Amino acid sequence: MSFNKYRRIYWSDIKLFLDCPCCFHIKHRYGLWRPQTPDTEESFGLYGVADNLQKKEHNLFREWKLHPLVDDIADEPIDAIPFNDENNSISRWQNHKEGLQFFDKNSNILFCGIIDDVWISSKNELIIVDYKTTTRDLASIGDNDKYQVSFYSWVLKNSTFVQNSSYTVSEIAYLLYYSVLKDGGTSFLPYNLKLEFKPSLVTCKINYNWIEGILSAIYECLNADGAPAANPRCNFCKYRQTYVRTLNQISAGSTMKKF
Numbered sequence: 001m002s003f004n005k006y007r008r009i010y011w012s013d014i015k016l017f018l019d020c021p022c023c024f025h026i027k028h029r030y031g032l033w034r035p036q037t038p039d040t041e042e043s044f045g046l047y048g049v050a051d052n053l054q055k056k057e058h059n060l061f062r063e064w065k066l067h068p069l070v071d072d073i074a075d076e077p078i079d080a081i082p083f084n085d086e087n088n089s090i091s092r093w094q095n096h097k098e099g100l101q102f103f104d105k106n107s108n109i110l111f112c113g114i115i116d117d118v119w120i121s122s123k124n125e126l127i128i129v130d131y132k133t134t135t136r137d138l139a140s141i142g143d144n145d146k147y148q149v150s151f152y153s154w155v156l157k158n159s160t161f162v163q164n165s166s167y168t169v170s171e172i173a174y175l176l177y178y179s180v181l182k183d184g185g186t187s188f189l190p191y192n193l194k195l196e197f198k199p200s201l202v203t204c205k206i207n208y209n210w211i212e213g214i215l216s217a218i219y220e221c222l223n224a225d226g227a228p229a230a231n232p233r234c235n236f237c238k239y240r241q242t243y244v245r246t247l248n249q250i251s252a253g254s255t256m257k258k259f
């Protein structure tokens with residue numbers, strides 16, 4: 001271990017670590033970020049715009065009740081209302097500059113979660129809610145989203161906000177998917193440059209079992225002297241290696257096929 005520097009870790013960092021510990025190490029130790037593409041979920045393309053609009057719309061209702069859409073699509077009545085408190089904590093938790101926070105003094109890491117929403121049940125349990133815009137079929141969505149809401153619930157549970165209050169954190173979270181209708185939905189002819197979405201509410205059981213193992217692996221990776229092996233299936237690295245090889249061949253005067 002080389003040092004124990006203070007760091008911030010977001011869900012996107014954990015996702016990057018799960019994808020490739022090498023890229024995670026290079027980002028945090030050398031400040032070199034893997035490029036984002038328009039179809040990566042963390043990029044602020046159409047996904048980001050749609051997520052922000054959803055957040056805005058749900059916030060319009062938050063003083064009174066859940067967005068009426070939730071009742072329409074839920075399989076059974078939801079025992080919850082949007083969470084509000086006198087300090088307007090939700091606006092800080094939704095803010096990219098702050099978010100939910102838990103500082104772990106053993107690892108010197110501030111764990112942060114920029115959340116979409118929090119609801120509260122009649123039992124005073126706080127429930128994490130995440131809005132997702134997707135082009136995928138719900139059946140093909142993997143476990144990443146479940147890990148994400150579990151991570152947010154873990155941060156909330158350990159935050160000083162919950163630790164110093166009578167609130168508890170629910171054993172469930174909700175994923176509110178807005179799936180784009182690829183055939184244009186009802187406005188297919190003409191679609192008038194409008195995309196239509198089908199909302200679905202998925203209840204997700206919180207799972208904390210994976211968190212400690214991953215976090216200690218992250219801590220070791222952050223403080224290791226060398227970078228771990230790269231993910232052999234990653235297209236970024238394949239491109240990088242081919243690019244460097246091609247440049248070297250050009251500078252060495254090799255006759256390259258031109259297009």
Ligand code: SF4
Pocket residue numbers: 019020021022023034230231232234235236237
């Ligand atoms: S394989 Fe290379 S580019 Fe891809 S994620 Fe890992 S270090 Fe980054």
